[in-house]
Amino acid sequence: MAEFPEGAPCWADAMFTDVEAAKTFYADVLGWTFGESSSEYGNYTQAYSDGKAVAAVVPPMPGADAPSQWCLYLASPDAAATAEKVKAAGGELLMEPMQVGTFGTMLLAKEPSGAVFGVWQPGEHKGFEKTGEPGSYAWAEVFSREPEKADGFLPKVFPYGVQRMEPGEDPDPGDMDFKLFTLGGSEPDHAVLGRMGMGEDFPPEIPSYVQVYFAVPDCDEAVAKTRKHGGRLYFGPMDSPFGRFAAVADPQGAAFAVIDLTTTVGEMPRLSDA
Numbered sequence: 529m530a531e532f533p534e535g536a537p538c539w540a541d542a543m544f545t546d547v548e549a550a551k552t553f554y555a556d557v558l559g560w561t562f563g564e565s566s567s568e569y570g571n572y573t574q575a576y577s578d579g580k581a582v583a584a585v586v587p588p589m590p591g592a593d594a595p596s597q598w599c600l601y602l603a604s605p606d607a608a609a610t611a612e613k614v615k616a617a618g619g620e621l622l623m624e625p626m627q628v629g630t631f632g633t634m635l636l637a638k639e640p641s642g643a644v645f646g647v648w649q650p651g652e653h654k655g656f657e658k659t660g661e662p663g664s665y666a667w668a669e670v671f672s673r674e675p676e677k678a679d680g681f682l683p684k685v686f687p688y689g690v691q692r693m694e695p696g697e698d699p700d701p702g703d704m705d706f707k708l709f710t711l712g713g714s715e716p717d718h719a720v721l722g723r724m725g726m727g728e729d730f731p732p733e734i735p736s737y738v739q740v741y742f743a744v745p746d747c748d749e750a751v752a753k754t755r756k757h758g759g760r761l762y763f764g765p766m767d768s769p770f771g772r773f774a775a776v777a778d779p780q781g782a783a784f785a786v787i788d789l790t791t792t793v794g795e796m797p798r799l800s801d802a
Contacts, residue, residue: 598782664742
């Protein structure tokens with residue numbers, strides 16, 4: 529398969545104290561199956577949809593006390609060069625570039641407003657083998673407490689164009705602060721990442737974060753299964769021009785979103801170059 533262009537989301541994984549419980553949850557909610565855990569790489573376990581790699585789960589490193597959360601990786605042809613750009617643009621490296629056998633090279637970083645993300649330079653492991661279909665990655669957004677910091681950082685690290693979502697015909701003072709980062713042109717079809725400004729409706733204890741969306745055939749059913757397993761519903765289900773979606777968390781607290789891309793309501797918003 530073709531490699532992902534620089535800056536495109538290319539992989540997602542999450543750390544769980546109870547990996548077996550996570551596998552049970554995601555098998556039901558997203559229909560995933562799981563490969564053998566790789567003891568050589570900290571029991572890293574790939575998830576599959578229709579036999580294609582879509583994500584991975586892993587137990588925490590010994591002594592680590594990190595909360596369960598999804599991490600989105602952005603593609604880079606040179607992780608070391610991207611690391612330097614991260615630092616030069618005011619970001620923080622949480623993990624220096626590290627080669628993972630013959631699979632590729634990764635790093636973990638935090639953009640200046642606090643959202644954590646990964647960078648992946650592919651070797652044998654190219655990334656997602658399926659996207660935009662049920663059971664696989666669909667979209668991601670940086671939810672930022674200080675959007676101007678995220679906006680200033682991301683285009684310095686990756687070759688992004690930036691578009692702003694315009695308010696509707698009757699602008700509301702509460703209209704959301706939303707931007708799109710694009711690759712390969714300014715058409716919305718090339719949008720690869722969203723940025724949402726976090727307003728007062730977000731509890732103050734929630735820091736900036738990256739929300740990963742997984743596609744499902746039925747949003748409401750996915751929410752019902754999430755709650756059945758002891759997960760939480762944070763927002764939705766809600767109809768949109770992009771699909772019917774909901775923000776949820778699994779029983780171990782890892783937040784993500786589910787979206788039915790086939791159920792769309794309303795007109796696409798107007799965009800302008802930012």
